Amino acid sequence: MKLSRERAEQLALGYVNKDKNENYKLDLIGVEVSKFSPKYWAATFEVRTSEGHVLEGPLLILVDDELEKAMSLDEAVEAHIHNNDK
Numbered sequence: 001m002k003l004s005r006e007r008a009e010q011l012a013l014g015y016v017n018k019d020k021n022e023n024y025k026l027d028l029i030g031v032e033v034s035k036f037s038p039k040y041w042a043a044t045f046e047v048r049t050s051e052g053h054v055l056e057g058p059l060l061i062l063v064d065d066e067l068e069k070a071m072s073l074d075e076a077v078e079a080h081i082h083n084n085d086k
Contacts, residue, residue, distance in 0.1 A: 001041075001065050002066065003041065003068060005031055005032075005041070008041035008043065008063040008065075009028065009031045009043065011063045012031065012041070012043035012061045012063055012070045013043075014070065015061055015071070016045060016061060022050060023049070023050055024047055024048060024049055024050065024055055025047075025048050025050070026045040026046070026059065027048055028043065028045055029045060029046055029058055030044055031044075039064065039065055039066065040062040040063060040065065040076065041062070041063040041065060042061075042062060042063075043070070044059065044060055044061075045057065045058060045059045045061065046058060047059055060073050062076045064079075
């Protein structure tokens with residue numbers, strides 16, 4: 001892996017914090033190499049209300065190790081499909 005765990009965490013936090021909302025927050029649970037593809041770091045988050053109650057989770061954000069880019073699972077699937085069409 002090119003990225004360190006700490007750098008993958010920073011990228012994932014930057015991704016989820018770009019559209020902050022006062023009604024909920026995302027709490028980082030952990031960051032690890034993805035079990036599905038070693039090309040990605042997998043960052044998991046819990047979605048919590050402003051009062052601290054769990055609203056949803058875990059939410060998965062992937063960090064592409066080569067591109068050094070964080071993305072949602074949907075974005076990663078789209079990128080994979082697009083790259084296989086070439």
